[in-house]
Amino acid sequence: MKLSGLLAVLLLLCTVRISSGGSHPKPACRYPPSQWCRSLEIAIACNVQKQCMELNATRPNLAVPPVSVTLYYESLCPACRVFITQQLFPTWTILHDIMTVTLVPYGNAKELPSENSPFTCQHGEPECRANMIEACIIHLSRHSAFRIISCMESSADVLRAAQSCLQLYAPSVSWSSVSSCVTGGLGRQLMHVNAVMTRGLNPAHTHVPWVTFNGEYTEENEDKAMSSLFHLVCQLYKGVKPPACSGAPVRLNRGFC
Template identity: 65%
Template sequence: MKVPAFFVVLVFCATFEKCFCKKPKPPKPSCGYPPSLWCKTLEIATECKVLKQCMELNATRPNPAVPKVEVALYYESLCPGCRAFLVEQIFPTWVMLNDIMDVRLVPFGNAVETQHLEKYEFQCQHGEPECLGNMLETCIMKLVGDMGFLIIFCMEAAADVLTAAQPCVQLYAPSVKWEAIMTCAKGDQGMQLMHENAEKTKALNPPHEYVPWVTINGEHTEELQDKAMSSLFTLVCSLYKGGKPPACTGALKKLDRSFC
């Protein structure tokens, strides 16, 4: 999961007895590309006059040839333990290590699936509200894409997961209509997506015994589970095979920085 890149401009003032700043120059004409694409190619970076900044940014990025650490969470939307792990462990770790870490969320958990003709029905451990929460989060991931994780974090961190769903979608994906999410959750698309979650959960080896159930690079052991629950950040850093990012080592990387 990726988030858009942003550029932060720091304004430094010359200080004597008082702080004085030069009058800012008028903004340069737009290069025609959004900031998220400025470092995509050498040509775009040159046109947008951010080549040096992009080179500095790329110097801190891990080697793309080294596989990321995949953390998969099999969970239930209203399970207190699942919510705490997602909000307090997975999301903060992903914020700091998203360059070396991928997150996969599978909301189903201890639910029970039954089939009647061509329809699937679901019974959830925490009742119908949880089934709706699972379905909403599944549909959000399908319809929203990369921003889905931010929306699910927003929901799970709220006092009421279901009440928070619509405003969280409006906050992080304003172009996605809430009606489309509900149509998915109440219709055949959501039913099929939840069936796929059920199949993924049933296919776990070893079979899951509780939630939250964590797999690391497709593997689950009690040792990995314990390490993930106690410090997922440390676990991801230790398992990444490439050069450790500064967030893992605590090291400061000296760069030739420019200031405005």
Template identity: 65%
Template sequence: MTLWPRFAVHLLLVMGVSEGSHPKPSCPYPPSQWCRSLQIAIECQVQKQCMELNATRPSPGRPLVEVTLYYESLCPGCRVFLTQQLYPTWTMLQDIMNLTLVPYGNTQELPSGTSPFSCQHGEAECQTNMMEACILHLAGDASLHIIYCMESSTHALHAARPCVALYAPALSWAAVECCAQGGQGVQLMKDHAARTQGLNPTHSHVPWVTIDGEHREEVQEKAMASLFHLVCDLYKARKPPVCTGVQVKLDRSLC
């Protein structure tokens, strides 16, 4: 999946915003969307910063590093990896990587019964897996931010509604609930089941990471140790400054 516009989050990481370019209170967009279009950049008065960031983009048309995470929503190890490795890495390197999330893990399909799935961490995990599958399907560019928000919370499932309201205010919560409580959510989970069960080699644990569609234990170990450095190393075109440590002269004025 493609998640969020390029360079949006970098605006917060690599520079300050001067008094003249700080968005007025009426700017109706969060910082993550300031560089989504010229119209938004003008409305939020950050054209200069967006143009500077655009100039540092990696070469277009180069193959991105494909990262896929197979996980389950209430697995402690998955939550740590997603919140402390995957999300920060994607925030900084979304211009050179494509990210796919597959919430299923060690779930098992049941032939009959009131619930079509049995999850390693109980019914709450089945419900959260399905909720996150629906969010991935419905929330588009905001989905990773919502799932990070949920997985960072004390109770991931209870956090879903406020996280959706925070990161995807235009998305109807009724649509999310309808998906998670109905046939659409079940079908999404079946799709994730087929994808997970089709892994070669078969997954033996989660989190399970594939890079460019392949899983190797030495790569998994590198991903768990520092996904950021792994993605930087694997990207074969001109690396972004955040990978190389090269200083880029941008507007770094402060408020």
């Protein structure tokens, strides 16, 4: 039996079990739309099985690796903020099935042998704090991290927006856990890892935002990314291009009321 057929059978069986058992009432949907198709259980809980099956039918071949995009940046760098909010996040929102994003907040910072002030940053102490907050959020919130970071970077005040953006996109992650990460040793460890990753770039970075694709940096790709990251990701993906890349309409078997 094909995987799609097996999934359909599983969906049907699970739906029957939930609807027929009086002692097993259908759970309420407690998940944001971005997670509805993350698993079979969530799809059933949110009553979107059919829609998720249709979505899966149009997804690219999972055997083809996605385009790996890694951004080395500073939290308060104006150019970094523009790239995140106007290029990287919008592109990922549409093409997340064929690309992965890794965020490395550090940029032009310097790591110092000091317990009280282990880092100095291009835009001062507020940026060092914001870098560490974002590093902790990335570590603690996992799948929701990019949405939180984009929310922060698109705000008028990155630091002030941190807590509300976290509550909006990752309500299960407490702000106290982020604060503990920042003030404790974990935050410094995370920033040290980012420092090592940034220092290990080859060629060495000369500015931020600094973007690598599948672990490699070229000026040509950087120029393309700054003007149209969306088209570059479509170009670099080796599998069958998703409909969004060609602009071709997708016919789905939809019903209407």
